[in-house]
Amino acid sequence: MASNRPVPEAPSIPAQREPETFGYGAYRAEEGPWEEWNPTEDSVTPARGRHRVAKQRGGFARSSTVLGVGVIAAVGAGGMASANTGKPPVSISMPDLPSVGSLFADGSADSAPAQATATLSSVGASAAEGEDTTDAGEVLRNRIMAQAEQQQGQAESRATAVALAAAEKQSADAAAKAEKEAAAKAAEAKEKARADARKAEADAKKAAEEKRLAELAKQYTLPTSSYTITSTFGQAGSMWSSGYHTGLDFAAPTGSLIKAVHSGTITEAGWAGSYGYRTILTLDDGTELWFCHQSSINVTAGQKVSTGEVIGRVGATGNVTGPHLHLEVHPGGQATGIDPMAWLRGKGLNP
Structure with missing residues (x-):
């Protein structure tokens, strides 16, 4: 091996x-292995940093x-x-x-x-x-x-x-609403001002008319006293030949005084058929006042009379049913008369 x-x-x-x-x-x-080293001044370089x-x-x-x-x-x-x-x-x-x-x-x-x-x-x-x-x-x-x-x-x-x-938008709506309300208030205020002006004007006219009537009332007077209004103008009936009443009736006792409503001239005084004894007073403006059914006459034609002067007495002559004064007003002497009640009130009188 x-x-x-x-x-x-x-x-x-x-x-x-x-x-x-x-x-x-x-x-x-x-x-x-390591070698022992012992530095000296010559072997060590001086430190410069x-x-x-x-x-x-x-x-x-x-x-x-x-x-x-x-x-x-x-x-x-x-x-x-x-x-x-x-x-x-x-x-x-x-x-x-x-x-x-x-x-x-x-x-x-x-x-x-x-x-x-x-x-x-x-x-x-x-x-x-x-x-x-x-x-x-x-x-x-x-x-x-x-x-x-x-x-x-x-x-x-x-x-x-x-x-x-x-x-x-809210501001615009508010502004529009405010403007509308302001316009409505302005229109209302304007209308109220107009109404106040009309009222003031009417009041002024009324006051002026009252003053005028008061002045006229001093110149005019009612034809009699202690009377009662029994028939008014335009009242229909078979008792009047024209078919309606042509004047204003003041029923008063026989013999009551009849006064001149205003100053003027007596243009007629005597018998007038169905009117009985009648006196016609012609005023300065041509208005004729007929005083009918008198029991007696105290003035003659052509006589000047003043306001409130006695011109006759209340009677029942002519076509009547009782003693009373029948008063007619014929402006300008025309044949057809007007409402005596309105004419008297226009002179500041209140029958």
């Missing part, structure tokens, strides 16, 4: 050493510096973005690194900064994506809020327009 090939000899491993600095719990072969790093030997110091600068740059970029956008800063989570040495697995100090930079770049990209997403959501939210405010403003504008239109 063939025998197995002999196992190659294991490489020599340095003797185990006590744990040194950097916080590792055991000695790691890939990290050593706040951020200068003292010279160290080995690749770890350079790698740590690169990593720190990358972290500071990332954090600074995040802070500037937060300050510019006004939004809270984005938290950056560092990857879980088991050890600094694992970044340098190939043992090359030059590749460590590239790996650290790539890791920080990926973290920054993730933060940028989150920030872009947040900005897009904020823009959408602002746009929705702007549209909502615009719609609310339009609704309020429409409501305000409707309210203004309603208020204007």
Whole structure:
């Protein structure tokens, strides 16, 4: 049988050493051996800036510096973005690194900064994506809020327009109603003024007429006293030859005095057939007054008489049924007479 090939000899491993600095719990072969370095004034360059790093030997110091600068740059970029956008800063989570040495697995100090930079770049990209997403959501939210405010403003504008239109219509209706009421009141006041004017005019005319009649009443008088009106003008009956009564009858006792109604001239005094004893008094305006059925006559033709002067006495001569004075009024001496009652009232007398 063939025998197995002999196992190659294991490489020599340095003797185990006590744990040194950097916080590792055991000695790691890939990290050593380390050479002790005691800096002097000649070997150390004086620091001329706040951020200068003292010279160290080995690749770890350079790698740590690169990593720190990358972290500071990332954090600074995040802070500037937060300050510019006004939004809270984005938290950056560092990857879980088991050890600094694992970044340098190939043992090359030059590749460590590239790996650290790539890791920080990926973290920054993730933060940028989150920030872009947040900005897009904020823009959408602002746009929705702007549209909502615009719609609310339009609704309020429409409501305000409707309210203004309603208020204007109400004001117009109120103004029209007030104008109509004012016109009605004005017309009513105008009509009342006209009625008052007509009433005042009528009252004035009435007062003037009363005054005139009062003055005439001083010039005119009733033909007798203690009488009773028994027949009026126009009364129909077979007792009168014309078929109706042509005068006004004052029934009074025989012998009652008959007076001149107004001043004038006696144009006739004597017997007149069915009128009995009659006296005709002609006034200055030509009106004839007939006094009929007298029992006696006290004047003669051509005699001037004044108002209230006695011209005869009441009797029952002619066509009569009892003692009374039959009075007729003939304007202008015409044959047909008028109503003596109306004529006497026109002179301010009330039989």
